[in-house]
Amino acid sequence: MSENNPFEIAQRQLDECARILKLDDSVREVLRVPMREMHMSIPVRMDNGKLRVFQGFRVQYNNARGPMKGGIRFHPDETIDTVRALSAWMTWKTSIVDIPLGGAKGGVICNPKEMSVGELERLSRAYIQSVSEIVGPEKDVPAPDVYTTGQIMAWMMDEFSKIYQKNQFGLITGKPLELGGSAGRGDATARGGCYTIREAAKNLGINLKGATVAIQGFGNAGSFAASLATSLLGCKIIAVSDSKGGILNKAGLDVEAVIKHKEKTGSVVNFPKSESISNEKLLELDVVLLIPSALEGVITDKNASNIKAKIMCELANGPTTPEADDILYKNGVHVIPDFLANAGGVTVSYFEMVQNFYMYYWDEALVHERLDKKMTSAYNATLNASKKYNVNMRKAAYVVAVGRVVEAMRLRGRI
Numbered sequence: 006m007s008e009n010n011p012f013e014i015a016q017r018q019l020d021e022c023a024r025i026l027k028l029d030d031s032v033r034e035v036l037r038v039p040m041r042e043m044h045m046s047i048p049v050r051m052d053n054g055k056l057r058v059f060q061g062f063r064v065q066y067n068n069a070r071g072p073m074k075g076g077i078r079f080h081p082d083e084t085i086d087t088v089r090a091l092s093a094w095m096t097w098k099t100s101i102v103d104i105p106l107g108g109a110k111g112g113v114i115c116n117p118k119e120m121s122v123g124e125l126e127r128l129s130r131a132y133i134q135s136v137s138e139i140v141g142p143e144k145d146v147p148a149p150d151v152y153t154t155g156q157i158m159a160w161m162m163d164e165f166s167k168i169y170q171k172n173q174f175g176l177i178t179g180k181p182l183e184l185g186g187s188a189g190r191g192d193a194t195a196r197g198g199c200y201t202i203r204e205a206a207k208n209l210g211i212n213l214k215g216a217t218v219a220i221q222g223f224g225n226a227g228s229f230a231a232s233l234a235t236s237l238l239g240c241k242i243i244a245v246s247d248s249k250g251g252i253l254n255k256a257g258l259d260v261e262a263v264i265k266h267k268e269k270t271g272s273v274v275n276f277p278k279s280e281s282i283s284n285e286k287l288l289e290l291d292v293v294l295l296i297p298s299a300l301e302g303v304i305t306d307k308n309a310s311n312i313k314a315k316i317m318c319e320l321a322n323g324p325t326t327p328e329a330d331d332i333l334y335k336n337g338v339h340v341i342p343d344f345l346a347n348a349g350g351v352t353v354s355y356f357e358m359v360q361n362f363y364m365y366y367w368d369e370a371l372v373h374e375r376l377d378k379k380m381t382s383a384y385n386a387t388l389n390a391s392k393k394y395n396v397n398m399r400k401a402a403y404v405v406a407v408g409r410v411v412e413a414m415r416l417r418g419r420i
């Protein structure tokens with residue numbers, strides 16, 4: 006495996022945590038690999054009448070703490086090692102927010118942008134048929150991820166309900182509201198991240214009113230983060246970006262106007278009353294808060310020493326390499342690590358499962374209140390471990406999350 010292989014990185018992070026927790030080697034060996042993985046060939050009838058075979062995966066990493074949970078990606082560059090790494094991170098993510106679930110992930114190698122709606126529907130139904138024996142409300146609960154949508158979740162839920170001859174809303178989360186989706190799921194990832202930023206600022210004695218913010222990525226996570234950092238925390242967003250480039254206004258950007266501009270033109274670039282800035286320079290701005298919300302691997306040993314933010318909240322998965330982590334810690338940048346910072350999405354997905362089980366739905370205010378409780382206590386557990394073990398926040402989050410999984414495995418007699 007190469008050094009940039011995400012599964013290799015996930016295993017290196019676990020090894021470091023095992024060292025801190027002084028885990029027995031045999032326990033570490035169990036935790037380093039998925040419990041089970043399924044590889045399938047999925048034939049789908051295309052619109053031209055021909056069959057095409059797609060490769061799909063479902064990786065079930067660990068279910069010691071409860072049914073497994075994790076999204077399904079439809080992506081042309083999907084690889085089994087990406088899915089393995091993401092399934093491991095899901096295990097630590099559900100554990101850090103202390104919800105009674107394990108971790109899994111799925112994917113299909115395909116390009117949804119080149120497929121018709123009918124082809125996508127047939128692929129979605131065929132995927133869930135092929136995993137139907139290993140998923141389900143009490144086994145493993147999928148969700149949307151890269152290039153999969155609420156509509157795709159609805160088709161999968163419908164197909165699974167047909168197989169089992171009863172409604173199975175609890176099979177999958179991220180469903181449309183009309184089919185058992187939860188209020189508050191749309192902005193849950195960014196909102197959860199904002200709650201952790203609020204706690205970090207309290208801990209560091211930073212006043213967030215008017216504090217400057219730069220955000221890389223302006224999709225689901227990044228654009229909601231811009232709105233909520235303004236409305237919930239009173240921050241001033243001075244720079245945002247997307248794949249086409251970035252914009253900067255030191256006096257503060259009008260976030261709602263940027264969102265409208267992006268809807269109209271497809272990008273944040275060329276927003277009036279702003280100057281352009283590259284994605285690389287955006288990361289190095291002199292701001293209080295930096296929120297990477299786009300890609301993995303953007304903060305490395307090459308640029309980590311140029312990061313000036315006091316708090317970095319990783320809404321993206323894997324934006325920082327292990328080498329960069331050490332530099333940031335040495336320079337006093339307070340990092341809220343990805344599987345803690347972006348756990349709001351899976352937390353509200355868990356709320357969706359709960360509501361599906363008892364068939365009674367919460368209003369948005371209740372979802373927000375319960376999400377806040379989960380994120381606040383996850384942040385504080387991580388901060389306490391960071392002080393206790395004298396390690397950075399990522400290692401601390403690992404210590405808490407892996408520690409809980411190990412304890413569940415021990416109590417079940419698995420280790």
Ligand code: NAD
Nearest residue numbers: 194222223224225226247248284298299320321322347350
């Ligand atoms: P998205 O597709 O909605 O948005 C991604 C954004 O990143 C877009 O604005 C895109 O233009 C931008 N981008 C792409 N390439 C870029 C580049 N080279 N430089 C700068 N920007 C670039 O995706 P999302 O759902 O917002 O997810 C973003 C990150 O957050 C991912 O790492 C994802 O795994 C993570 N995440 C998202 C959620 C969620 O609920 N949406 C939950 C957990 C983690």
